[in-house]
Amino acid sequence: MLLEERQIENLAQEPAGNMSRFRFCVAPMMDWTDRHCRVLHRLLSRKARLYTEMLTTGAVLHGDRGRLLGFDASEHPVALQLGGSEPEALAEAARIGAAWGYDEINLNVGCPSDRVQAGRFGACLMAEPALVADCVRAMHGVVNVPVTVKCRLGVDDQDPEESLPALARHVMDAGCTTLIVHARKAWLKGLSPKENRNVPPLDYDLVYRLKERLPQLEVIINGGLSNLEDAETHLQHVDGVMLGRAAYQSPYLLAEVDRRLFGSAARPRSRVDIVAAYTDYMRERLDDGVPLKILTHPLIGLYQGQPRARAWRRILAEGSCRQGAGLEIIEAALDAVTARAPQCYETV
Numbered sequence: 001m002l003l004e005e006r007q008i009e010n011l012a013q014e015p016a017g018n019m020s021r022f023r024f025c026v027a028p029m030m031d032w033t034d035r036h037c038r039v040l041h042r043l044l045s046r047k048a049r050l051y052t053e054m055l056t057t058g059a060v061l062h063g064d065r066g067r068l069l070g071f072d073a074s075e076h077p078v079a080l081q082l083g084g085s086e087p088e089a090l091a092e093a094a095r096i097g098a099a100w101g102y103d104e105i106n107l108n109v110g111c112p113s114d115r116v117q118a119g120r121f122g123a124c125l126m127a128e129p130a131l132v133a134d135c136v137r138a139m140h141g142v143v144n145v146p147v148t149v150k151c152r153l154g155v156d157d158q159d160p161e162e163s164l165p166a167l168a169r170h171v172m173d174a175g176c177t178t179l180i181v182h183a184r185k186a187w188l189k190g191l192s193p194k195e196n197r198n199v200p201p202l203d204y205d206l207v208y209r210l211k212e213r214l215p216q217l218e219v220i221i222n223g224g225l226s227n228l229e230d231a232e233t234h235l236q237h238v239d240g241v242m243l244g245r246a247a248y249q250s251p252y253l254l255a256e257v258d259r260r261l262f263g264s265a266a267r268p269r270s271r272v273d274i275v276a277a278y279t280d281y282m283r284e285r286l287d288d289g290v291p292l293k294i295l296t297h298p299l300i301g302l303y304q305g306q307p308r309a310r311a312w313r314r315i316l317a318e319g320s321c322r323q324g325a326g327l328e329i330i331e332a333a334l335d336a337v338t339a340r341a342p343q344c345y346e347t348v
Contacts, residue, residue: 123152
């Protein structure tokens with residue numbers, strides 16, 4: 001798509017009135033938010049802000065950029081999330097990301113994995129707010145798109161009442177106007193990355209107070225949100241919300257985002273229509289050599305909570321791994337979930 005065409009399309013997606021561009025975001029998540037998942041999410045919502053998986057500066061600077069950074073034009077607005085702690089390297093990675101057409105560069109200051117800690121980035125940077133500010137300042141100086149930060153309340157023995165405002169003020173001074181806050185501490189000592197997603201208690205009130213203290217800062221809340229009712233509650237206190245696992249486990253909830261959170265008059269597309277549109281995309285990617293099982297992965301939860309959802313999941317998971325399988329697997333799964341015809345893949 002030509003740059004001018006993309007800009008026109010982006011203008012059509014801008015929130016109306018005083019709504020934040022970050023009013024509803026889908027969280028970056030390793031092994032989930034690849035380019036195919038983002039295409040499915042964009043089919044479900046035109047307004048949601050989408051994020052890549054975290055990419056390290058080393059991967060961006062020295063890896064296969066076409067594979068790592070390539071995305072479909074339909075994904076806009078889409079942000080590139082970076083992991084790193086060296087200002088010069090982050091600045092160059094941000095410049096590259098902006099040149100590829102990303103609408104935002106986001107710095108990860110929240111991931112608690114051992115690998116991330118060993119590389120001195122992610123959540124451990126909560127303990128070094130001045131360094132985070134240097135990183136933001138360096139990126140902000142070389143790109144014309146927003147540079148944002150995604151963080152935790154604090155790490156280990158830090159007092160969140162001090163660590164979160166301190167980080168916020170440092171990054172604001174460096175030119176960051178949007179802070180995405182996962183409303184939990186991260187325990188780098190004693191908890192696994194999986195446990196850090198749900199064991200530390202949530203403290204939404206602390207994030208609300210941050211917004212009250214720093215009204216000029218755009219504050220986006222993340223952590224523990226499981227439905228749009230949660231989102232609507234939080235939007236009474238902060239500028240935006242970021243939904244994580246629920247968007248992957250039950251992606252069809254995104255179909256109501258534009259109507260409920262952005263005031264769109266358009267009716268949500270049906271699951272069948274979404275599958276049809278995504279199948280057209282899959283056909284192109286299969287011609288490019290992308291494995292079927294990678295393309296079907298984002299679809300697994302589409303019928304979550306619906307009758308015969310188990311049959312849908314089983315057919316996609318098992319069928320897409322079979323040698324020589326093609327898009328007939330999608331048709332078989334639809335037949336099962338809509339009870340259009342008995343299928344050999346179906347399980348009770």
